[in-house]
Structures are given as C-alpha cells and as structure tokens.
Amino acid sequence: MRMEPLFTPLIDSLPSTVPFVGPEALERKRGGRPFRARLGANENGFGPAxxxxxxxxxxxxxxxxxxxxxxxxxxxxxxxxxxxxxxxxxxxxxxxxxxxxxxxxxxxxxxxxxxxxxxxxxxxxxxxxxxxxxxxxxxxxxxxxxxxxxxxxxxxxxxxxxxxxxxxxxxxxxxxxxxxxxxxxxxxxxxxxxxxxxxxxxxxxxxxxxxxxxxxxxxxxxxxxxxxxxxxxxxxxxxxxxxxxxxxxxxxxxxxxxxxxxxxxxxxxDQDYLKVVTGRIVAARERIATIAVRNGLKAIPSATNFVTIDCQRDGPYAVAVLNALIDRDVFVRKPMAPVLDRCIRVSVGADEELDFFEQQLPHALAAVK
Ligand SMILES: Cc1ncc(COP(=O)(O)O)c(C=O)c1O
The missing domain is CATH 3.40.640.10 (Type I PLP-dependent aspartate aminotransferase-like (Major domain))
Structure with a gap:
C-alpha cells in the first residue's frame, strides 16, 4: 500500500463539511443560473456607506x-x-x-x-x-x-x-x-x-x-x-x-x-449612515413580515436583518417551500433543527429584491400545495 501522511485521529473523524453552503455554490449547481434575489445569507443588501x-x-x-x-x-x-x-x-x-x-x-x-x-x-x-x-x-x-x-x-x-x-x-x-x-x-x-x-x-x-x-x-x-x-x-x-x-x-x-x-x-x-441603514432594515423587516402574512404565513418578530417565517406546517413542508423559492431564483435559507425547521428565513434586501420575493412567494406556495 502506498504510504501517505497520516491525519490526526480528530481530523480523520471529522466529516468534510461547510457550516453554510454559499449561494455561489447553489448557482454553480444550477448550471450557473444566477439568483435574482439574494436574501439568504443575512447580508445587508443596502450595502455600506x-x-x-x-x-x-x-x-x-x-x-x-x-x-x-x-x-x-x-x-x-x-x-x-x-x-x-x-x-x-x-x-x-x-x-x-x-x-x-x-x-x-x-x-x-x-x-x-x-x-x-x-x-x-x-x-x-x-x-x-x-x-x-x-x-x-x-x-x-x-x-x-x-x-x-x-x-x-x-x-x-x-x-x-x-x-x-x-x-x-x-x-x-x-x-x-x-x-x-x-x-x-x-x-x-x-x-x-x-x-x-x-x-x-x-x-x-x-x-x-x-x-x-x-x-x-x-x-x-x-x-x-x-x-x-x-x-x-x-x-x-x-x-x-x-x-x-x-x-x-x-x-x-x-x-x-x-x-x-x-x-x-x-x-x-459614519454613524449617520448607520442610522439611515438600520431604518431601512427595520422597514424591510416589516415588509417581509407583511408579505408573509398576506400569503397566510406567520412572521416571527425579529430584531435582526432577517425575518424568520413560520410556514405553519412541518419541516419537510418548509424544505419544499424553500426549494420552490430557490427554483424560482430566490435565495433564502431555513433553520434545520426540529421545531425551528418549520420555518424559512428571509434576509432584508433592496426593494427590487423584495419585490421579486413578493412576486414569487405565492407561486412557490402554490407549487408545494
Ligand atoms: C449569530 C451570528 N454570528 C456571526 C455571524 C458571522 O459574522 P461575521 O461575518 O463577522 O463572521 C453571523 C452571520 O450570519 C451570525 O448570524
């Protein structure tokens, strides 16, 4: 057998994994088709000052x-x-x-x-x-x-x-x-x-x-x-x-x-800009919550730059909603642990991206019915 350097037992025991799969990797998996709304990584889509x-x-x-x-x-x-x-x-x-x-x-x-x-x-x-x-x-x-x-x-x-x-x-x-x-x-x-x-x-x-x-x-x-x-x-x-x-x-x-x-x-x-942008984040949170409620879902109150939406069914249903959104070029993520996994998570973003999410969510929900 060919000799090769030995890993430590700890490294040997670990799965090869990343904590989060990036949207770029998902795009590559889709043959390079770009997302039209990047609302999954809790970035601040309004950008820096x-x-x-x-x-x-x-x-x-x-x-x-x-x-x-x-x-x-x-x-x-x-x-x-x-x-x-x-x-x-x-x-x-x-x-x-x-x-x-x-x-x-x-x-x-x-x-x-x-x-x-x-x-x-x-x-x-x-x-x-x-x-x-x-x-x-x-x-x-x-x-x-x-x-x-x-x-x-x-x-x-x-x-x-x-x-x-x-x-x-x-x-x-x-x-x-x-x-x-x-x-x-x-x-x-x-x-x-x-x-x-x-x-x-x-x-x-x-x-x-x-x-x-x-x-x-x-x-x-x-x-x-x-x-x-x-x-x-x-x-x-x-x-x-x-x-x-x-x-x-x-x-x-x-x-x-x-x-x-x-x-x-x-x-x-530039604390003035920070004030402006946090105002935008709060407004975007409210908009995401409104979109969720209009589609019969429940928005969990948020103090972050994203809103977690309770799809009000089980984990597999929320996965299906997530995948239906991804299929429609909307990048979002979801919690995976039991009980939390009934939700999807939507980050704030610029108006055009939230417009696109608003447009696509009803289609995604209809597709998983
Ligand atoms: C709770 C929490 N901690 C840390 C981070 C990552 O922070 P950073 O970009 O500074 O590594 C995130 C990003 O999503 C987060 O949600």
Whole structure:
C-alpha cells in the first residue's frame, strides 16, 4: 500500500463539511443560473456607506502593504466608540474567526460546550474542529432557553457556553435584564460567548451595558450586518483585558486585510449612515413580515436583518417551500433543527429584491400545495 501522511485521529473523524453552503455554490449547481434575489445569507443588501466605498477607492493602491498586525487605529476607534480601553478589544476576520479562536482557548478533546439546538452552526463547526463535545439545549417558544442553557452549563461543568442575542436563525431576542440575570448566575469558571452580530439592529434595551471587569464574558460584534461589510470580514470581541490579550497567543496576526481595516474605520465614523441603514432594515423587516402574512404565513418578530417565517406546517413542508423559492431564483435559507425547521428565513434586501420575493412567494406556495 502506498504510504501517505497520516491525519490526526480528530481530523480523520471529522466529516468534510461547510457550516453554510454559499449561494455561489447553489448557482454553480444550477448550471450557473444566477439568483435574482439574494436574501439568504443575512447580508445587508443596502450595502455600506458611500463614505466607506470612497475610502476603499482612495486607498486601493495601498494593498501591496501588509495591514498593521496590531489593528491599532481600528482598536482605538472601537474602544472610543464603545467607551472601553483598546486593551478590551480584539479585532479579527469576522466573528466566525473569533469564535474559532475562542473555542481553541477553552476547548480540548471531549470538553463539554453548551449551546442551543439549532443555533449558529459555525460555532458548532469550530467546537467539532477542536474535538469538543457539544451539549445542546432546545429552543423554547422560538427563543434560546436561557434557563435551560444555564442548567446544562452547571450539569456538565462546561467551560464554554454560546448564544446569540438577537438570535440567528429565529431573529428573536432577550431584553438586557434577562441576559444580565444569566451572566450573574453563570459559574465564574464558565466563559460566555455572547454573540451580538445583530446588536446594531436590535432595540437598545436588548444590549446590556458593557462590563469589561468580568473575566467570563466575551461580547462579539461585526461589521458584516448593519455596517454592510460582510465581504470585508471584520469582527471584534470585547472583554476583560487578560481574556482579550489571550487572543494574541493564537490569532493570525497578519490575517486582517489592509482595506478591511480602512473600511471598518470609515464605517464606524459614519454613524449617520448607520442610522439611515438600520431604518431601512427595520422597514424591510416589516415588509417581509407583511408579505408573509398576506400569503397566510406567520412572521416571527425579529430584531435582526432577517425575518424568520413560520410556514405553519412541518419541516419537510418548509424544505419544499424553500426549494420552490430557490427554483424560482430566490435565495433564502431555513433553520434545520426540529421545531425551528418549520420555518424559512428571509434576509432584508433592496426593494427590487423584495419585490421579486413578493412576486414569487405565492407561486412557490402554490407549487408545494
Ligand atoms: C449569530 C451570528 N454570528 C456571526 C455571524 C458571522 O459574522 P461575521 O461575518 O463577522 O463572521 C453571523 C452571520 O450570519 C451570525 O448570524
């Protein structure tokens, strides 16, 4: 037999998988036919601020330079914006990357890690990649079950627990007081990753004040959603100095893109645009909800940049609706875990894309009757 390099047993045991199949892969599978409405990846179809585009154009010629590996300017600007110290902020290539780095710091083989059943799959992907043992807690009434998560943390003595607020894939949210109650009850030895990727589209009452004195809470935010920069890959975590510092032990110091730093800085500066675009996101959410209701479906209230629509039947029915929309060139996604899987998930987008969704949804529903 021909010899070849041996993988570790962990790598050997893992399935070859991606957390999400991209719309580009779906288009390739369809023989290259492009989607006419891209409403599945929770991007911000309204795009970034014109001031961000201008900054990118101005600095495009500088890409021969590596980016500042310390992310000094961006960290300082974020710290000022958040009213914390730069030492309380770590910047990375999207929340997705920061999730992986966090798991790496707290998880080895067979470490129990608590999350909700059906929550953000990229986190689970990283836990699997470091050999952790996922312990999942079902949602309750379409909300992440905070009491259930806490009970699982205590039962398993888990060093890491993850949830997002507002939540993906349901779009639901807890008020800050409930999150604070969870944090107060959390064992001191358990790190909470509180994913606030949708923080800017949520009511202010959903975000507890930042408390960087707590060594067991990491808050994660991103430029991918409200700021409209998913393709630039920039997220950040906020936490206590020692825990933030630990990221420097494992992060890819030259992973950040020079233009990404420039775009994020410009986006942060343009808070007027952020206000305008979050208004558009709220209006688009309302429109998606109205379209759902007009078609006899139920829209779950959302604090994110998408609306999860309850098709009010079982999982296979929702899959059929999803596929019928994809067949009609509308890219949407759906939750896959039991109970949540009765839903499809539609991201906000420009008027023309929502017009197309509105036009196609009745045909998709008729096709699956
Ligand atoms: C809950 C949640 N966290 C993180 C992300 C990804 O963030 P980023 O683009 O910063 O990696 C998403 C994107 O869909 C998300 O829904």
């Amino acid at each position: 014109p001031s961000v585009i201008a900054a990118l154009q101005e600095h495009a010629g500088e890409v021969w330079q590596y980016a500042d590996p310390e992310n000094f300017d961006l960290k300082r600007a974020l710290a000022t914006h958040l009213d914390v110290a730069p030492a309380n902020v770590v910047v990375g290539e999207g929340v997705d990357t920061l999730l992986g780095l966090t798991v790496r710091q707290y998880v080895r083989e067979d470490t129990p890690v608590v999350t909700s059943l059906g929550a953000y799959p990229t986190f689970n992907f990283h836990v699997a990649g470091f050999g952790g043992r996922l312990v999942t807690v079902p949602y309750r009434d379409d909300l992440e079950d905070l009491d259930g998560l806490l009970a699982a943390v205590k039962r398993e003595q888990a060093p890491l627990v993850y949830f997002s607020n507002p939540d993906n894939p349901m779009g639901t949210w807890w008020e800050a007081a409930e999150i604070e109650r969870f944090i107060d009850a959390l064992p001191a030895s358990t790190m909470l990753v509180l994913d606030e990727a949708y923080g800017e589209t949520a009511p202010a009452t959903a975000l507890p004040p930042l408390d960087v004195s707590r060594p067991n809470v990491l808050r994660m935010r991103t430029f991918s959603k409200a700021y409209g920069l998913a393709g630039m890959r920039c997220g950040y975590a906020i936490g206590a100095e020692k825990q933030i510092n630990a990221f420097d032990k494992v992060r890819n110091h030259f992973g950040m893109n020079k233009l990404t730093q420039i775009a994020a800085l410009a986006a942060l500066k």
